Amino acid sequence: MMGNVTLITMFFLSGLDEKMSHRFILFSLTLLCYCLILLVNISLVLVIILDRNLHEPMYILLCTFCINGLYGTAGFYPKFLWDLLSPLHVISYSGCLVQAQVMYSFACGDLSILAVMAYDRYVAICRPLQYHAVMSKQRVLKLAFFSWFTPACILAVNISLTSRLRLCSAFICIGTRAGCPAVTLINNIVACITIVFYFFHGVFIVWTYMCLVRMCVNSVENRAKFMQTCVPHLLSLTTFLLTILFDVMNMRFSSVELPPHLKNLLSVEFLVIPPLMNPLIYGFKLTKIRKKFVALLSIKNT
Numbered sequence: 001m002m003g004n005v006t007l008i009t010m011f012f013l014s015g016l017d018e019k020m021s022h023r024f025i026l027f028s029l030t031l032l033c034y035c036l037i038l039l040v041n042i043s044l045v046l047v048i049i050l051d052r053n054l055h056e057p058m059y060i061l062l063c064t065f066c067i068n069g070l071y072g073t074a075g076f077y078p079k080f081l082w083d084l085l086s087p088l089h090v091i092s093y094s095g096c097l098v099q100a101q102v103m104y105s106f107a108c109g110d111l112s113i114l115a116v117m118a119y120d121r122y123v124a125i126c127r128p129l130q131y132h133a134v135m136s137k138q139r140v141l142k143l144a145f146f147s148w149f150t151p152a153c154i155l156a157v158n159i160s161l162t163s164r165l166r167l168c169s170a171f172i173c174i175g176t177r178a179g180c181p182a183v184t185l186i187n188n189i190v191a192c193i194t195i196v197f198y199f200f201h202g203v204f205i206v207w208t209y210m211c212l213v214r215m216c217v218n219s220v221e222n223r224a225k226f227m228q229t230c231v232p233h234l235l236s237l238t239t240f241l242l243t244i245l246f247d248v249m250n251m252r253f254s255s256v257e258l259p260p261h262l263k264n265l266l267s268v269e270f271l272v273i274p275p276l277m278n279p280l281i282y283g284f285k286l287t288k289i290r291k292k293f294v295a296l297l298s299i300k301n302t
Contacts, residue, residue: 036276040276041069062117076103080268101159110274116144116147125225158190158194229286243274
């Protein structure tokens with residue numbers, strides 16, 4: 001029996017056993033959500049790339065943020081939409097690992113980018129005279145690259161170790177993870193190192209905001225900067241943390257009594273809410289981007 005489980009190369013998804021009419025409704029809503037995600041993220045990326053006035057560190061990092069959202073959602077939505085229309089819901093083991101790599105490197109990349117954005121705001125408000133020297137375009141581009149490349153490498157190691165585990169079953173649900181409970185020691189060690197590494201990202205963000213708040217308390221000008229540029233970052237950070245918290249709680253403590261639909265929703269909401277909300281938050285709050293969108297819309301209406 002145990003000799004056979006390692007030969008599993010295909011998974012059968014068991015969370016899509018809906019009536020066809022319900023599946024078409026779910027397909028329509030999912031397609032609409034994905035189209036909106038593509039629209040808002042691509043629009044913001046193009047506005048930043050095409051307008052040389054927005055080639056500043058804060059906007060370059062925001063562009064990276066949106067590109068990472070497009071990367072993460074591309075690892076989930078096309079396959080999910082295909083499964084909703086297909087009578088047979090299967091995915092190869094290698095395809096499952098690739099999806100996990102994309103989706104979780106996206107999540108870790110988001111946290112890395114948020115940490116760099118927090119540092120950018122710290123330098124801009126707490127060390128304004130040194131801002132252009134510290135946050136040069138070359139350094140920002142390097143930070144943006146490594147905020148994506150590092151999570152991709154770290155998650156690749158985790159996924160590689162996971163691929164060595166024996167498989168318990170060829171059936172998985174959207175809201176579950178594949179693999180046996182018997183995880184090796186090296187898997188646990190690497191997973192703990194990854195968790196600690198990204199925990200310190202959170203600690204760093206908290207430290208930057210402690211410095212920002214202390215700097216802004218007695219300065220009207222700094223308070224205005226904080227409200228204009230830091231509030232969108234805080235909203236994005238809060239949205240990210242809440243969605244990841246729900247996903248982790250669902251993954252670790254999900255009750256078998258929860259309806260399958262709710263478990264499925266909790267397992268993918270970090271691929272729905274942040275990629276859709278982040279461009280809207282920044283688009284409405286940041287004055288330069290909002291004015292650019294208004295100008296583009298006014299040109300189209302004339």
